[in-house]
Amino acid sequence: KDPEAICRIVRHDASSITLVARVWGKADDYWTVYFDVLEQVKAEFDAQGIEIPFNQLDVHVKNDK
Numbered sequence: 001k002d003p004e005a006i007c008r009i010v011r012h013d014a015s016s017i018t019l020v021a022r023v024w025g026k027a028d029d030y031w032t033v034y035f036d037v038l039e040q041v042k043a044e045f046d047a048q049g050i051e052i053p054f055n056q057l058d059v060h061v062k063n064d065k
Contacts, residue, residue, distance in 0.1 A: 002024065003024050005021065005022060005023040005024070006020075006021070006022045007019060007020070007021045007022075008020055015053045015055075016053050021037060021041065023037060
């Protein structure tokens with residue numbers, strides 16, 4: 001009736017680890033819970049000093065003159 005929330009690693013990528021968090025609630029509350037969980041996870045990552053990686057591209061300009 002009241003399943004526990006879970007958080008698991010689902011994938012190791014080149015520069016990240018993908019997590020899944022599953023919580024239970026009423027279907028009518030889906031989007032509210034979805035966005036609340038995302039915001040709470042981001043706030044906790046910030047509080048713990050966990051940075052979210054991003055792709056970076058270095059561009060070098062070469063002048064052949």
